[in-house]
Amino acid sequence: MINIVANGQKIEAREGETILTALRRAGIKVPTLCHMEDLTPTGACRLCVVELEGAQNLVPACSYPVAEGMKIKSHSARVLAARKTIIELLLASHPDDCLYCARNNKCELQSLAAELGVRHRRFYGTYTKKPLDISGLSLQRDPEKCILCGRCVRVCEEVQTVSAIDFIKRGSKTFIGTAFDQGLNVSSCINCGQCAVVCPTGAIVERSYVDQVMAALADRSKYVVVQHAPSISVTLAEEFGYKPGLDVDGKMVSALRWMGFQRVFDTSFSADLTIMEEASELVHRVQNGGVLPMMTSCSPGWIKFVETFFPEFIPNLSTCKSPQQMLGALIKSFFAEKQGIAPEDIVSVSIMPCTAKKFESGRSEFQQNFLPDVDYVLTTRELGQMCRMFGIEFDKLAPEAPDTPFGERSSAGKIFGATGGVMEAALRTAHLLITGKEMDELKIAALRGLKGRKETTIDIEGLNVGIAVVNGLGNARRLLEEIKAGRNDLHFIEVMACPGGCIGGGGQPLGLDKEAVQRRMKALYKIDTEETLRQSHNNKWVKRLYEEYLVKPLSERSHHLLHTHYSQRELLR
Amino acid sequence: MANDTLTAIEPILDQYKGAARDALIPILQEVQEQEGYLSRDSIRVIGERLRLPTSKIYGVATFYNQFRFQPKGKYHIMLCRGTACHVKGSKKLLDAATRLLKLEPGQTSRDRLFSLEVVACMGACGLAPVININGEFFAKVTPMKLAKIIEQCREKEVVHAEA
Ligand code: SF4
Ligand code: SF4
Ligand code: SF4
Ligand code: FES
DSSP states (O other): OOOEEEEEEEEETTTTTTHHHHHHHOOOOOOSSSTTSSSSOOOSOOOOEEEEESSSSSSSSTBBBOOEEEEEESSSSHHHHHHHHHHHHHTTSSSOOOOTTTTTTOOHHHHHHHTTTTOOOOOOOOOOOOOBBBSSEEEOOOOOOOOOOHHHHIIIIISSSOOOOOSSSSGGEEEEEGGGGGGGGGSOOOOOOOOHOSSTTTTTEEEEOOOHHHHHHHOOOOOOEEEEEEEGGGGGEEEEEEOOOOOOOOHHHHHHHHTTOOOEEEHHHHHHHHHHHHHHHHHHHHTTTTTTOOOOOOOOOHHHHHHHHHHGGGBBBBBBBOHHHHHHHIIIIIIIITTOOOOOEEEEEEEEEEEHHHHHHSGGGGGTTEEEOEEEEHHHHHHHHHHHHHHHGGGOOOOOOSSSSSSOOOHHHHGSTTTTTHHHHEEEEEEEHHHOOOOSSOOOOOGGSOOOOEEEEEEEEEEEEEEEESSSSHHHHHHHHHHTOOOOOOOOOOOSSSSSGGGGGTSSSOOOOHHHHHHHHHHHHHHHHHOOOGGGGGOOHHHHHHIIIISTTTOOHHHHHHHHHOOOOSOOO | HHHHHHHHHHHHHHHHOOOOOGGGGHHHHHHHHHSSSSOHHHHHHHHHHHTTTTTHHHHHHHHSOOOOOOOOOEEEEEOOOOOOHTTTTHHHHHHHHHHTOOOTOOOOOOOEEEEEEEEOSSSSSGGOEEEEETTTESSSSHHHHHHHHHHHHHHHHHHHHHH
16 A cells, blocks of 8 residues: 555555556546556546656656655646646647537537636647548548547557557658558458547547438338347436436337337347347257357457458357347348338338447348348437437336337347347257256356456256357457367357447447446346346247247248358458 | 469568567568568568558558558659758649649559659759659759659650550
């Protein structure tokens, strides 16, 4: 323990930590821009400067280690003036675009300017004129709004080990770009959107399809249906200032109906369906000497990662489409037939925690007769935006139930939203397939929690199944390297591209808060604990779907509608 | 294509077997020396060898002015921005060059006819401001004179095409 003095008050600090960490623990708020919890500090922005007695210059709190007896002033006049100047200098080369900006009201630069009392333009700089990059389906980049804090670069490199973007050129010409400054669409970017989540400004945001969805809702000739992913109901409320972890499932359904969606379906239903197919596929592979370990395929960022960086593992990927794409395929086939609606008159919208889902819905694998199975993907944030447009007040809404035939779900489908959830759900069904009996204890504690990698072995009546669950692609990369190096004790691996799984997805409400992700996770597992229908195979609408249409898991029709194949992607074409 | 590149730069990479990131710059230099520029294929191959992402290599390479990412044009114009030339108005000359050629330094025209490169000093300060096209020096170049030189190159090509 080290004692330091901050603003005249004694506070305790720990050996080796930075001034910032110590101050924050003591409840002293120091603004930061380039700093990111757990990632390499760069000391690039200097916004976190504090006055250190005995030092001539202000020091950056985020990278300066504490020492015994240090005397710090975190908000002296000198410090505040320096911080204000830093923001003013950043604004000197920043467009005055707030009113039209996707991050208006949610922008760190904007709120810092407000907090520090910036009232007029003190410096005039030129900003590099660079065009918007709207080449990708998931994200768009506006280099003019970039303040070069490097958060996106570090997340992409250190957390995801993708490194699609980096600092290009130098000095006043520096910008963030891809290799050869190509569009994101042809880069190695896997569309996870983690960069958009950490970007303090509007320089990287999701491609929004709100306008298109609004137009579809206004078009009387269209039948507009919506599905919402398992995690949305436990994160949407944050868009309206509620504490993370509040479940607004039923209210969200009524909000969607109020907006004019003709059917509100639950992607957790098709998550149950995914489990039926995927567990069957696993058992089939195990019993017939198929390629193992089998790897889950519901996270589209992960899929592109494998296609780009580890094509040798494509045969390991489950052939199951993701729940979004399974439901999309069923809506424009089974549902359309049943309702007597032409597939081209259906507009299929999905609400996802994920920016990569936008890319996924545009893949050619997921079209029937040149019609995309899913027309528009909106993130949780965009749904929040639509709720605001429609003047929806959550506390005044009465909860409603989703629509048949894709409205019922088991809680196994619901926990898909958290890292480890797919695995737990799949094992519940695989156990039944192998032994003919339900599992006694459904909760597998070793697979829960936010750790980057979780491993265990499950004994299913003498069959030892080696299991790993990873989230964040850096963790996935390390596991794949181990397997490449000869590791062979694993049978089934769940991978989610985003840290924490979908609850930490690139389309979720903004903020760098780990605690928020923790609370979202708790909310999902609470639903599982309180639910009576806890296994995908007991979902009666799933059973009905098989009886009426799909026949059985891995049937010919299932293969046609619910499975797919992937192929290698070349880097830098 | 990728395989050709691999065969071509393999000997260079082999000299740096087991090398880490710090070998990047010398490798880039040698590859450019041999190939004339850094192609996508070479950057990908170098990345695979050094286990470096392509964006990182591109970022490092663009940090320095010496690397180009497009093959040189038939007429490779080097424009000096050294002190002597600067004093004699090479900034204006550069502006004229980018305007006339519609090229930024480091770029090559779509028809592969021209490429533009800015160099620090060519050791021909007596001729300032000076440019060099495919090894040939042009002295005391004004924007007007540059326009003529470029025009002459273009005309030569038209004659070639007609002949
Ligand atoms: S990025 Fe922030 S400061 Fe810049 S225009 Fe958008 S809202 Fe305004
Ligand atoms: S979306 Fe993901 S992979 Fe693409 S640039 Fe952002 S962090 Fe990197
Ligand atoms: S794009 Fe955003 S996160 Fe990346 S450097 Fe620019 S401002 Fe920072
Ligand atoms: S937050 Fe400390 S230097 Fe940027």
